Amino acid sequence: MFRLLVLPTLALALSACSMSMMGKPADTMSMADKPADTMAMMDKPTDYTLGKQPAGNALTSSGTVSMSHSGSMVMTTAKVMGFAPNTYYVAHYHKQGAASTDACASGGDAILASKLVGKSDDMGMLTLTGSVAADVIKDATYFNIHTASGADGTPADAGVSCTAIAKMM
Numbered sequence: 622m623f624r625l626l627v628l629p630t631l632a633l634a635l636s637a638c639s640m641s642m643m644g645k646p647a648d649t650m651s652m653a654d655k656p657a658d659t660m661a662m663m664d665k666p667t668d669y670t671l672g673k674q675p676a677g678n679a680l681t682s683s684g685t686v687s688m689s690h691s692g693s694m695v696m697t698t699a700k701v702m703g704f705a706p707n708t709y710y711v712a713h714y715h716k717q718g719a720a721s722t723d724a725c726a727s728g729g730d731a732i733l734a735s736k737l738v739g740k741s742d743d744m745g746m747l748t749l750t751g752s753v754a755a756d757v758i759k760d761a762t763y764f765n766i767h768t769a770s771g772a773d774g775t776p777a778d779a780g781v782s783c784t785a786i787a788k789m790m
């Protein structure tokens with residue numbers, strides 16, 4: 622009787638304990654390691670302001686894109702507000718197209734390896750973040766965000782928000 626009661630309690634206490642122990646070091650590690658590691662090699666981020674593309678004219682959106690080099694990688698963080706709530710969006714870097722000298726209107730090819738997908742919150746705020754090899758986006762002249770048809774990030778329009786970017790070396 623005594624054993625039967627005690628064992629499950631012990632097992633519970635043990636698993637609860639090991640869970641909290643596993644949670645803590647992992648958290649502390651990612652908090653402490655990441656900034657120290659990446660900051661050291663990271664150049665100052667370059668910030669861009671997103672403008673509207675024709676498909677985004679109905680939105681009162683505004684946002685920024687921040688690019689930071691870290692070794693051979695480029696970290697991208699896009700933050701937008703004023704998008705449709707609870708909606709999937711997909712962003713890419715694009716090569717310069719021929720339709721216009723204005724990068725955002727040039728209709729260039731999307732660099733699919735730079736794809737970032739995310740869902741806006743119920744206030745219409747969206748944050749996209751990811752890293753891509755600098756080499757992959759070396760020919761990019763702009764970064765834009767499209768409405769997506771779903772979580773897989775298939776673009777549902779020609780783009781709602783865009784910024785031209787400085788070419789990578």
Ligand SMILES: [Cu+2]
Nearest residue numbers: 712713731765
């Ligand atoms: Cu695109």
